[in-house]
Amino acid sequence: MNALKEHPVFGFVDWCLRGIGQVVFQNNPVSGLIILGALFFNSPIYGAIAVFGVVISTATAVLLQADKGLIRDGLFGFNGALVALALIAFTSEDFHYGAVPSVYLTVYIAFGSAMTAMVFTSLANLLGPHRVAPLTMPFVLVGWLFLFAVLKFHSIDAGPLAKPVSPTQYDGTVQYTLATWYKGIGNAIGQIFFQDNWISGYLIVLGIAVNSRVSAIMALLGANVAAFVAVVYGAPEGAISDGLFGYNAALTAIALGGFFLVLTPASVLYTLFGVVVSTWLWASVAIFLEPIGMPVLTSTFVIVTWLMLIGVNGFAALVPVAPADAVTPEANRRRYLKALREG
Amino acid sequence: MNALKEHPVFGFVDWCLRGIGQVVFQNNPVSGLIILGALFFNSPIYGAIAVFGVVISTATAVLLQADKGLIRDGLFGFNGALVALALIAFTSEDFHYGAVPSVYLTVYIAFGSAMTAMVFTSLANLLGPHRVAPLTMPFVLVGWLFLFAVLKFHSIDAGPLAKPVSPTQYDGTVQYTLATWYKGIGNAIGQIFFQDNWISGYLIVLGIAVNSRVSAIMALLGANVAAFVAVVYGAPEGAISDGLFGYNAALTAIALGGFFLVLTPASVLYTLFGVVVSTWLWASVAIFLEPIGMPVLTSTFVIVTWLMLIGVNGFAALVPVAPADAVTPEANRRRYLKALREG
């Protein structure tokens, strides 16, 4: 694998595939490839635009001569891919399939994706002393900033948002069914990549599992707990089955569940706490943003995970993993147990 | 007192009482007890929920094995108590007395109060290098995030906010009277704990005075200057007599007036400046938040105090006190004078 990473041409392909995987914390080109397949399965437009975004932001980092280790781990790519997906998703008449962008919008997306490379570096610099990663905040910031303006330029024809962005936009009287659950779980994973397709969601879980079974389980656990909490608290059926309550919760589960905290009984409880809070707070941020018609993106995941991780070294009950050392939950735990044994 | 702090059972009670006192910067269980009495005097519901909140957040810190010194000083408790009070205050039909929460809301409040322990640690970590305390920001952040969502869950029956949250919601033609003043001052102190009861407000001042007479004077000074400024600038009578202009100003006065700055002629002027600005900016933040129906909470106090303290070591005219060394204005000044004498 390392030989591939160093190759002048295939290397770049490898970094970009890892970039797709890094959206869900998987530094593995095979994960990236499977996830990309899940996107193409739902819509070739989304598949292609994800490639466009990851290539632009990774190439920007290369041109600016950013840290090679970070580039090779795909860390400059995942926010670029997400910005590109978001800008297509929220300017297309059909959220489900997306639409081929105009030249104007394509240039605009390229600038947005490139911008994530700069914002990633700035946030990494700000957060460095606190040993916390930028997560998808570069995507959230650039996504919000670029989405507002796009709605008002004549040359970019953005209709009204086709996709509900808040629980208040769903019918509160629809009954929960079995499909609410299994489609809701799949869609929750899919929504991480703006895919309104529950089968794509399960394919993405497969892509995660290739690299880390614990992370795959955490993603499913996060989406399930979110659906459960949303049902208990009487959330609208449509928002649950569309996966809107679950996509932030799933990301929080992956991040806290073994990736940035060593997997222990205490960290599992801490993760469950974070998942429940992420579920509620998706609704909260959605309602806050609704008057200006802005989607939540993955802001809730970032806010909850940051608030629960930045001070975590002050909690002796938990074992944090610095971003630079975080590999997979399995490897993190093995290293921790080894260090324990060696005293 | 220290023996009590170490006792396995009474220790926890002591930490929680200090937690109540810490809302107004008083690390003293007797202060906490008197303030709790002031809450029960107004409404047993508010008294009980304050106890619930402070217990949950302090216990969370104990379970997560946070720093013992911080726990024992009540620093994990005050934000938890405030979140619990806010969630009752703004979901009850009667703001004045509050309402007994449902099981759903109780679980929700428990998560919110627990979350403040994590946010406190994260903010302390972020602010540590700048020698500034998190103040009530954990409460403000968690309060806002949890209040938004609560308004939309079917299982939590939140009516429209019973309490005006902005000066624009009051009648601008009502005349000022003597009661505007003495009730307004009492209510301003009461509003720090969401108590719409001016007698409770004066009881809280008594609770402060037990530990520090300077802090008690500062609280009254802050509320008085705020009422004066609001009258001069023609603010609505109702907002003044409800204490809304004054509660942030009173907190700013306690924080800057001897607690985080050694009491000197220069720091008294600096405090007065902060009090005036807090008064105006309460109105500002209220008007900003009004379209989404969100209350200001103590955000203005935190913003003004942070902006005036984070850079204060750059001003040779003032003598800052690091959060870890801040005891009472009296003790801070004694230590400073002693250090001066000893050169």
Add this chain to the structure above:
Amino acid sequence: MNALKEHPVFGFVDWCLRGIGQVVFQNNPVSGLIILGALFFNSPIYGAIAVFGVVISTATAVLLQADKGLIRDGLFGFNGALVALALIAFTSEDFHYGAVPSVYLTVYIAFGSAMTAMVFTSLANLLGPHRVAPLTMPFVLVGWLFLFAVLKFHSIDAGPLAKPVSPTQYDGTVQYTLATWYKGIGNAIGQIFFQDNWISGYLIVLGIAVNSRVSAIMALLGANVAAFVAVVYGAPEGAISDGLFGYNAALTAIALGGFFLVLTPASVLYTLFGVVVSTWLWASVAIFLEPIGMPVLTSTFVIVTWLMLIGVNGFAALVPVAPADAVTPEANRRRYLKALREG
């Protein structure tokens, strides 16, 4: 020049004139004097209030015994001048000429301008480790906070904003003409100081050129690229000819174009990227703030420049200049080339 800076009376005048110049990064009293002339040329009210603001905030820094080097470089003055200008501009019935403030508003402005000295020091403290300057963020923060409240105090008679604050408030059907361009460029520079007068704008460019020709060229380049991008993306004619798309872009161009980055082919491309993004994001922030009627001020410039500079030491393709070492693009580049030669 240094003798003047040390003189007990003329020194203060010198610091204040530099404060006016520092709005556009020119630490030069002659630049400040010419710019002040440009303001008086448009409206003696604006000229006088700029003097009032810069004197108040510089005097506040002196009274608080802030760092003498910073005071003498005018760094405590520019945000104070901008706050004073903004509070007149957005409370006057006639945005173009402004109106003489009442006693109430004058006191209010004095507090706002004084507050910028504290916010500047706090932001400098927060940003210090990241070697990035506060830019005009003290003005933006204090400006927003003070503008909200002013609209609701009875004693300050603020009409509805006379000036459109968002592209959506302009007629989208007006055709572009030659005047759109040459007036738009002048107005863009003028809008940095809230001057709706294109001749004043060009006089300000002259004031910049006295100290740095590269900065003057960058200001014009920024405004031109912004106008070009706005036309290509079909922005309303009125917003372009009023200079609204360009004033943030011009500031970004000056900041990135040689001042905080050594002028090289790579940094020119980086600057152009920032200018294009600033243009789009002005529209974005304007649309975000429109529901609450708040102007963008120079927030877009600060956000884009911070996001592009905070992490810039992670990009080997660019050569950052620390705020303390930034003089003029010409001097920065000379020092860099000298260091290269001396290896």
